[in-house]
Amino acid sequence: MKFLVTDDEFIALTKITSILSKFGDCDVATNGGQALEMFMDSVVKGELYDLMTIDIEMPDINGLKVLQLICKSEQKQNLHPAKKIIVSAEGKAQNVIDAAGYKCEFLEKPVMRETLINKLIKLCIVKSEQGVNADA
Amino acid sequence: MDIITQKDIRILVITSNESIHSDFKAALDEGSIGENYTVDFASNMPEALEMAEEAMLENHPYQLAFINAQTLTKRDALETVGQIGREYPELQVIICTSHSDTSWKEKIGQSGWSDKLLTLTLPFDNFEVKQILFSLSEKNLLRNQLDQMKGRQTKLTTRITQLQENLQQAEEHGEKMKKAAERGPKFLGRYLANISHEIRTPLNAIIGFSDGILQANSIETVGKHAQVILNESEHLLRLINEMLDHAKIEAGKIDLENRPVDLLWLLESVVSSSSVLAKNKELKLNVSKESNVPQYITGDSLRIRQILMNLVNNAVKFTEHGSVSIHVEAPVLEEGQTGVRFSITDTGMGIAKDKQEMIFESFTQADVSTTRKFGGTGLGTSISKQLVEMMGGQIGLESEPGNGSTFWFDIPYDECEEPTEDDQLALVSEHRGFEPEHVKNIHILIVEDYEPNQDVAKLHLENSGHTVDIACNGQEAVDMCENNTYELIIMDVQMPVMDGYDATKNIRSGASSCRNIPIMGLTANAEKDTQQACLEAGMNDVATKPIRRKPLLNAINKLISQTDGDSTASSDRESPHDAPGETQKKNEPLDYESAAEEFGSIEVVKELSGRLIDNIEKQIKIMKEAMETNDMESLRRESHSVKGGAATLEAMPISEIAKQLEELSKTSKIDEIPDVFENFINEFERLREFVSDFSQLKKINSESDDKKLNT
Numbered sequence: 001m002k003f004l005v006t007d008d009e010f011i012a013l014t015k016i017t018s019i020l021s022k023f024g025d026c027d028v029a030t031n032g033g034q035a036l037e038m039f040m041d042s043v044v045k046g047e048l049y050d051l052m053t054i055d056i057e058m059p060d061i062n063g064l065k066v067l068q069l070i071c072k073s074e075q076k077q078n079l080h081p082a083k084k085i086i087v088s089a090e091g092k093a094q095n096v097i098d099a100a101g102y103k104c105e106f107l108e109k110p111v112m113r114e115t116l117i118n119k120l121i122k123l124c125i126v127k128s129e130q131g132v133n134a135d136a
Numbered sequence: 137m138d139i140i141t142q143k144d145i146r147i148l149v150i151t152s153n154e155s156i157h158s159d160f161k162a163a164l165d166e167g168s169i170g171e172n173y174t175v176d177f178a179s180n181m182p183e184a185l186e187m188a189e190e191a192m193l194e195n196h197p198y199q200l201a202f203i204n205a206q207t208l209t210k211r212d213a214l215e216t217v218g219q220i221g222r223e224y225p226e227l228q229v230i231i232c233t234s235h236s237d238t239s240w241k242e243k244i245g246q247s248g249w250s251d252k253l254l255t256l257t258l259p260f261d262n263f264e265v266k267q268i269l270f271s272l273s274e275k276n277l278l279r280n281q282l283d284q285m286k287g288r289q290t291k292l293t294t295r296i297t298q299l300q301e302n303l304q305q306a307e308e309h310g311e312k313m314k315k316a317a318e319r320g321p322k323f324l325g326r327y328l329a330n331i332s333h334e335i336r337t338p339l340n341a342i343i344g345f346s347d348g349i350l351q352a353n354s355i356e357t358v359g360k361h362a363q364v365i366l367n368e369s370e371h372l373l374r375l376i377n378e379m380l381d382h383a384k385i386e387a388g389k390i391d392l393e394n395r396p397v398d399l400l401w402l403l404e405s406v407v408s409s410s411s412v413l414a415k416n417k418e419l420k421l422n423v424s425k426e427s428n429v430p431q432y433i434t435g436d437s438l439r440i441r442q443i444l445m446n447l448v449n450n451a452v453k454f455t456e457h458g459s460v461s462i463h464v465e466a467p468v469l470e471e472g473q474t475g476v477r478f479s480i481t482d483t484g485m486g487i488a489k490d491k492q493e494m495i496f497e498s499f500t501q502a503d504v505s506t507t508r509k510f511g512g513t514g515l516g517t518s519i520s521k522q523l524v525e526m527m528g529g530q531i532g533l534e535s536e537p538g539n540g541s542t543f544w545f546d547i548p549y550d551e552c553e554e555p556t557e558d559d560q561l562a563l564v565s566e567h568r569g570f571e572p573e574h575v576k577n578i579h580i581l582i583v584e585d586y587e588p589n590q591d592v593a594k595l596h597l598e599n600s601g602h603t604v605d606i607a608c609n610g611q612e613a614v615d616m617c618e619n620n621t622y623e624l625i626i627m628d629v630q631m632p633v634m635d636g637y638d639a640t641k642n643i644r645s646g647a648s649s650c651r652n653i654p655i656m657g658l659t660a661n662a663e664k665d666t667q668q669a670c671l672e673a674g675m676n677d678v679a680t681k682p683i684r685r686k687p688l689l690n691a692i693n694k695l696i697s698q699t700d701g702d703s704t705a706s707s708d709r710e711s712p713h714d715a716p717g718e719t720q721k722k723n724e725p726l727d728y729e730s731a732a733e734e735f736g737s738i739e740v741v742k743e744l745s746g747r748l749i750d751n752i753e754k755q756i757k758i759m760k761e762a763m764e765t766n767d768m769e770s771l772r773r774e775s776h777s778v779k780g781g782a783a784t785l786e787a788m789p790i791s792e793i794a795k796q797l798e799e800l801s802k803t804s805k806i807d808e809i810p811d812v813f814e815n816f817i818n819e820f821e822r823l824r825e826f827v828s829d830f831s832q833l834k835k836i837n838s839e840s841d842d843k844k845l846n847t
Binding site: 009010015089109110111112 | 734779
């Protein structure tokens with residue numbers, strides 16, 4: 001499994017990465033621009049990401065914008081779309097709707113271990129026994 | 137089919153007539169008759185008897201004897217043959233007579249030996265001789281077979297007898313088993329009757345008081361009822377756990393862990409759990425440990441604690457006056473194996489010898505009346521015995537009526553090194569469930585002239601849930617003691633107007649309600665003289681400045697529990713898990729345990745918390761600038777960032793304050809911001825210190841050499 005974790009805040013970044021690392025390899029990006037670069041890289045190499053987590057509140061490009069650009073690109077190039085989780089400190093309905101519009105899961109910060117794992121199970125990234133047994 | 141081996145048939149020919157010898161030989165040699173035989177010759181009866189004896193001794197006796205009638209003297213002829221017959225019952229005798237001698241035929245007829253004696257008429261026919269040989273050797277064969285059959289029959293008979301015995305034993309055994317099995321239901325019946333009462337009692341209370349809550353008119357009543365329900369539920373839970381444990385052990389379903397066990401922590405935990413009960417009964421609780429007892433052993437911490445708790449609780453339960461003492465030593469067990477021995481001695485009523493055996497059996501207590509008086513399942517000690525034996529150890533008791541009892545148990549152990557980081561983590565989480573009882577919410581007077589010190593002490597103590605008053609010097613302290621009630625005084629020594637010594641002497645000799653409360657001295661001077669002077673002035677304990685939060689809280693705990701009911705049980709170590717109990721966990725600047733669980737590693741948490749501190753420090757500078765320039769957006773952004781990062785790292789207190797700042801800056805409530813910001817800074821300092829304390833933690837225990845517990 002290949003994951004891309006995007007967050008400008010290092011603690012959340014570390015947390016999500018530490019949880020996901022149990023299930024696959026993680027690449028990290030600390031801003032929107034970097035995330036887009038890494039996405040394009042993966043397309044060129046033919047090694048698509050299975051899952052991307054994207055923080056909404058980022059200084060240069062907003063997470064939703066990043067999501068939009070990636071989805072468009074996937075459509076255009078007829079790529080198998082990666083599963084995506086939008087992460088936000090605001091539980092605002094607006095964001096939720098936007099996320100849904102783009103076939104995307106939504107996670108509220110602070111990200112809790114169990115919540116993230118349940119999402120992974122829901123997205124079939126992880127089988128439920130695996131999730132349950134994922135050791136600290 | 138058996139092959140019956142046959143030896144040669146031995147034939148003895150008794151005659152003095154030489155020509156008969158050769159005639160015989162010729163007769164036997166002629167043609168094969170399919171048998172092996174040897175022929176010997178004797179000239180007279182005496183010689184014949186000798187030869188017969190010899191043959192018998194060789195284990196190859198003669199089977200045939202041809203006796204020439206003429207060899208036998210007429211007078212003793214029959215007797216002689218009779219003699220031969222008696223001595224050699226298996227010998228077939230053939231009398232060789234001449235045609236003319238009919239006397240033998242008569243004699244044989246008269247004697248009734250016709251089946252034993254044959255006659256052969258001389259001169260004999262070779263053919264006749266051979267026929268005799270044939271039939272006699274046939275007879276010989278049959279006789280052999282018969283003997284062997286008899287032998288086998290004897291063996292079979294013996295075997296059958298043996299089997300019959302075995303069968304009988306098996307039947308007896310079966311009877312015993314049946315009786316034992318029948319006893320089972322009887323025991324079970326008694327057990328259920330006992331247990332049913334024990335279970336119904338708390339359940340009745342729970343149901344009754346729950347009903348009471350539904351009928352209650354006031355919140356106060358509800359509160360009281362709820363407390364009873366809680367107590368009874370916990371009691372019921374303990375009962376059920378005991379029963380389950382017992383069942384699991386009986387079913388062989390208990391697995392013992394084999395991880396590092398912190399013996400010191402274990403003892404402390406047991407003692408502090410029992411101290412409440414001991415205090416209530418005004419019993420002294422003593423702990424002592426020999427210096428060769430190791431700090432860590434491998435084993436099952438939970439189960440060892442369970443055994444200790446059972447024995448200590450029993451000791452406390454059954455002792456009316458005096459003390460309960462726990463002693464730990466490290467004797468060498470059988471076969472040179474190292475072991476740890478726990479002995480629990482009480483000054484209770486003692487147990488009679490005939491009742492002692494029953495103590496460790498299931499479902500029995502020393503007396504039927506014991507159950508009614510003291511409650512319990514009668515299972516605790518039997519479970520303890522089973523657990524100890526599962527660990528490869530032994531348990532026992534020494535007691536005399538009227539002289540108290542000593543319960544002891546040994547467990548063999550393997551020495552264990554310092555636990556690894558993951559083990560540390562596990563230990564910490566385990567210990568979370570066993571917080572020692574901490575003094576809650578007492579009224580403390582801090583007597584200290586230097587303001588920053590006042591503030592720090594106040595902060596520490598208020599965070600632990602206590603209420604704090606401040607006096608700036610000795611005189612103020614004395615005055616405040618007249619007008620208020622405190623449970624504890626923290627008294628600085630060096631102060632203007634009146635110093636700590638005088639203030640203490642004053643309070644002690646005065647008439648206020650604070651006269652006899654514990655006083656802890658604070659001095660910057662660590663020397664023995666100073667300490668001595670403090671104690672002589674009437675202080676209970678002395679601490680040196682600068683005093684940090686944990687040692688302060690520990691010292692307070694120690695003082696308070698010491699002066700209440702004189703139960704002495706605590707150690708001098710500093711340890712993070714001595715921090716305030718569950719209810720105060722929310723006030724921790726950073727919840728390390730939850731963070732470690734969430735992030736999966738305590739090292740990561742340590743590293744991240746260090747970085748968090750550095751980051752917030754920088755952010756505080758930005759926030760200050762933003763406040764100066766009224767840049768609300770900048771302030772909001774930074775507060776928001778701190779809020780998020782801190783929350784993710786389980787540093788909730790500072791996250792909350794950052795959230796407040798974020799809200800205020802969003803709504804531009806500029807006047808309220810400075811106060812909240814001050815709280816923010818304070819909380820940051822608190823967090824910084826907390827993080828730095830924890831980062832220095834390499835081992836769970838302090839580096840102090842003195843690991844002896846107080847007795």
